[in-house]
Amino acid sequence: MQGYVASRSTAGTKTNASILEVPQSISVVTRRQMEVRNVQREGEAFRYTAGVFAEPYGADSRPLFDAPIIRGFDATTNGLYRDGLREANGVWGRFLTEFYGLERVDVLKGPSSVLYGQGGPGGVIDKVTKKPTDNARGEVYMQGGTFDRKQGAVDFSGPLDADKRFLYRIVGMVRDSETQFRYDGDKSVPDIRQYVAPSLTWRPTDDTSLTILGDWLHNRSAGPFTLTFANQSYTRIMTGDPSFNKSDVTQGTVGYRFEHKLGDAITFRQNMRYGAHDLQYNNMTASSITATGIVNRSATMIDEQIYSFxxxxxxxxxxxxxxxxxxxxxxxxxxxxxxxxxxRAGGGPTLSLVYPVYGQLVTQPTTVTSYSHQTATQLGFYGQDQIKFDNFVLTIGARYDDARSTTTNYRTSAVAIKTDNEPSYRVGLNYLFAFGLAPYVGYSRAFLPTAGTDFGGNPFKPTFAEQIEGGLKYQPQDFPGMFAIAYFDLTQQNVLTPDPARPATTYKVQTGEVNSNGLEVQATLNPIPGLDIVAAYTHNPVRVTKDNANSQGVSFIGRRPAYIAKDYGSLWADYTIQDGSARGFGIGAGVRAIGPTYADSANTVQNKGYTLVDLTLHYEPKHIPELERFRLQLNVNNLLDRLHIVCTATTNCQWGAERSIVGTLFYRW
Structure with a gap:
C-alpha cells in the first residue's frame, strides 16, 4: 500500500496476486484513507467506494443495521469476513469489527463462493486486522466533537527480542458519545464502545510464522426510531424510551494465522478463529395512534448468543x-x-404527541413469541490455478461445499434439518500490457442455502447467483494509482416469493429472480506528492425479473428492490503542502451524491436523492523537531448539514446523518 493506493490483494485469489491479475473488480480502503476520513464504522468506510451502497438505513447507530449493499445485495448476512474468515451472524446479532483495529479493507465484488463457500451474490468484504510489526512504533490519540463525543485510542507494536523472532501489538479504543437521536433535552441514544486487541507473532525460522490474534469488544447503542405518519409526515418524536431501549453487544474472538514455506515452491497456510457474541436488545415502537394524539406502544426484548468457529x-x-x-x-x-x-413481547406505556414524557417505567415483556436454536456447518474443498502465458493470466477455480443446518423451535419442539451439497466455479482471463493496462473478462457462480420449507414441508433449494463481468484495470507506471471500470450482469435465482395458492398465509415458493447489472468506475491515485484522490461512480439498475403475485394479485416484476440506489457517485481529494512555512498542513474535501431509493417492494414510497459534502483539515509539523510527533486533525461530515430522510418501510423512517464535527490529536513515535 502507498497511501490510498493498494496494488495487491489476497481477497481475490487467496494468494499475493496483483489486483491487475484478478478477473473480478476489487476496491481497497487503506489505513491511510480510513485515518484521513476518520472512519469509525462499516457504512462510513465505503462512502467513496464504487459498487457499494454504504448506508441504506441512514444514521442508524445499531451495528446490525450498519449494512453495506454490494451490487444490489445485502452483504451483512453472508458477505462480511475478517482475515479471510467469515464473521458469523444470528437472527438479530452479528460479530462486529472495530475499524481502528484494521490495516485495510478489501471489497471483492460479485459471486465469490469458489474461495469462500456459501455467500451472497454481491461479493465479499474482507477486513484485514492490524498485526505485529518488525519495527517498534506507537500511537496515542484523543478525540472529541459533536454529540458530546469523547474517544481515545492506543496502538503499540514492535519486537520483543533482538532477533525479532517475537513481535507484539496492542490496540485499544474507548468511546463515550451520544448521537443525533434525542428523547428530550438531556437524554440521547448512546454510542458507547470499548475495544482491546492484543496479538503476538512467533517466527522460529525465516520460513515459519505463527501469529496469535485476540480481541474483546463491548458496544452499546439503541434503536433510533422516530415517529412517522403514513403520509410521510416526519417528526423528531422518539418512539422508544431511554429507560428501556438498548442494543448491548459483548463479544470476544481468539485465533491464529500460521504459515510455513517448504522451499521456494510450496507454502502452507492455516487460519483459525473462534468467537462468542452476546446481544441484549430492547426496543419499543408505535403500534397505533389515537385521534387525541396518544401513541400506543409495543415493547420487545431479544436475547441472543452466537458461537462461531x-x-x-x-x-x-x-x-x-x-x-x-x-x-x-x-x-x-x-x-x-x-x-x-x-x-419476548408485550405492551408499553403510552406516549403523548403533544407533551411526550420519557423515563417512564416499562414493564418487561413476558410473552415468548419466538425461541429457537440453530447449528450450521460448512465443509468446503476448493482448488484454483492461475496460469501465466506471455501476457495472459488465466484463472480457473472450482469448489464443492457440504452445508448443513439443524434448527430447533423450542416453542413447538419442531426440528428442521437441511443439507445442501453444491459446486461453485470461476473462470477469468486477463491480459497484462507492459504499460499497466489490463483488460479482463470473467464468469463466476455462487450458492447460498435458504432456510425454511414450503407448504408441503419440502426444504427450499439454495439460491444461485451467476455473473459475467468484463472491464479494464490500469496501474500507471509514473505514480501510484489504480483505475478500474467494470460492467457486470449478475442474476440471483430461486428467490422466495409468496405462495399464490395460499394468498392468506405466509407460505413461500421458490420462483423469484433478481437481476443486477450495471457499470462501476473507480479511480484511486496519488499523482503528485501530497495529493490523494478517490473517485467512484456506480450505475446499478437492479430489478425483479421473476415473481409470483401476492395475495392482492400484485406482482413485483420490473420493480426495484427496496433500499437500493440506482445511481450514486463520489469524489474525495486530500492535499498536504510539501514545502515552505506551511509544510505539513493539509485539506481534504469530498462530495457524495446518492440517487433516490424505494422504501417498499411495490415501489410506492420513494426516498429522495441527496448530496452531501465532507471536509477535513490536518496539520503534521514534521519540520518542527519539538512537534514532529504530533498530528492535529478536524473532520466535518455533512458539512452543509443537509437534512435527508431514509424510509425502510411505508411507516418507518429515520433521519440521515446530520453534520458532525470531530477533532483528533495524535501523538506518534
Missing amino acids: ALDNAAETKFATGPLEHTALAGIDYQSATYTTRT
Whole structure:
C-alpha cells in the first residue's frame, strides 16, 4: 500500500496476486484513507467506494443495521469476513469489527463462493486486522466533537527480542458519545464502545510464522426510531424510551494465522478463529395512534448468543509446465456457527404527541413469541490455478461445499434439518500490457442455502447467483494509482416469493429472480506528492425479473428492490503542502451524491436523492523537531448539514446523518 493506493490483494485469489491479475473488480480502503476520513464504522468506510451502497438505513447507530449493499445485495448476512474468515451472524446479532483495529479493507465484488463457500451474490468484504510489526512504533490519540463525543485510542507494536523472532501489538479504543437521536433535552441514544486487541507473532525460522490474534469488544447503542405518519409526515418524536431501549453487544474472538514455506515452491497456510457474541436488545415502537394524539406502544426484548468457529487450510505451489507458469492453490475450510435467540413481547406505556414524557417505567415483556436454536456447518474443498502465458493470466477455480443446518423451535419442539451439497466455479482471463493496462473478462457462480420449507414441508433449494463481468484495470507506471471500470450482469435465482395458492398465509415458493447489472468506475491515485484522490461512480439498475403475485394479485416484476440506489457517485481529494512555512498542513474535501431509493417492494414510497459534502483539515509539523510527533486533525461530515430522510418501510423512517464535527490529536513515535 502507498497511501490510498493498494496494488495487491489476497481477497481475490487467496494468494499475493496483483489486483491487475484478478478477473473480478476489487476496491481497497487503506489505513491511510480510513485515518484521513476518520472512519469509525462499516457504512462510513465505503462512502467513496464504487459498487457499494454504504448506508441504506441512514444514521442508524445499531451495528446490525450498519449494512453495506454490494451490487444490489445485502452483504451483512453472508458477505462480511475478517482475515479471510467469515464473521458469523444470528437472527438479530452479528460479530462486529472495530475499524481502528484494521490495516485495510478489501471489497471483492460479485459471486465469490469458489474461495469462500456459501455467500451472497454481491461479493465479499474482507477486513484485514492490524498485526505485529518488525519495527517498534506507537500511537496515542484523543478525540472529541459533536454529540458530546469523547474517544481515545492506543496502538503499540514492535519486537520483543533482538532477533525479532517475537513481535507484539496492542490496540485499544474507548468511546463515550451520544448521537443525533434525542428523547428530550438531556437524554440521547448512546454510542458507547470499548475495544482491546492484543496479538503476538512467533517466527522460529525465516520460513515459519505463527501469529496469535485476540480481541474483546463491548458496544452499546439503541434503536433510533422516530415517529412517522403514513403520509410521510416526519417528526423528531422518539418512539422508544431511554429507560428501556438498548442494543448491548459483548463479544470476544481468539485465533491464529500460521504459515510455513517448504522451499521456494510450496507454502502452507492455516487460519483459525473462534468467537462468542452476546446481544441484549430492547426496543419499543408505535403500534397505533389515537385521534387525541396518544401513541400506543409495543415493547420487545431479544436475547441472543452466537458461537462461531472457522478454519481454513490452504497449500500454494508454484511450478511451470513448458511455457506455462502456474500458481496453484488447494484448500479445505470448515466453519460452524450456532445461535440461540429468544424474543419476548408485550405492551408499553403510552406516549403523548403533544407533551411526550420519557423515563417512564416499562414493564418487561413476558410473552415468548419466538425461541429457537440453530447449528450450521460448512465443509468446503476448493482448488484454483492461475496460469501465466506471455501476457495472459488465466484463472480457473472450482469448489464443492457440504452445508448443513439443524434448527430447533423450542416453542413447538419442531426440528428442521437441511443439507445442501453444491459446486461453485470461476473462470477469468486477463491480459497484462507492459504499460499497466489490463483488460479482463470473467464468469463466476455462487450458492447460498435458504432456510425454511414450503407448504408441503419440502426444504427450499439454495439460491444461485451467476455473473459475467468484463472491464479494464490500469496501474500507471509514473505514480501510484489504480483505475478500474467494470460492467457486470449478475442474476440471483430461486428467490422466495409468496405462495399464490395460499394468498392468506405466509407460505413461500421458490420462483423469484433478481437481476443486477450495471457499470462501476473507480479511480484511486496519488499523482503528485501530497495529493490523494478517490473517485467512484456506480450505475446499478437492479430489478425483479421473476415473481409470483401476492395475495392482492400484485406482482413485483420490473420493480426495484427496496433500499437500493440506482445511481450514486463520489469524489474525495486530500492535499498536504510539501514545502515552505506551511509544510505539513493539509485539506481534504469530498462530495457524495446518492440517487433516490424505494422504501417498499411495490415501489410506492420513494426516498429522495441527496448530496452531501465532507471536509477535513490536518496539520503534521514534521519540520518542527519539538512537534514532529504530533498530528492535529478536524473532520466535518455533512458539512452543509443537509437534512435527508431514509424510509425502510411505508411507516418507518429515520433521519440521515446530520453534520458532525470531530477533532483528533495524535501523538506518534
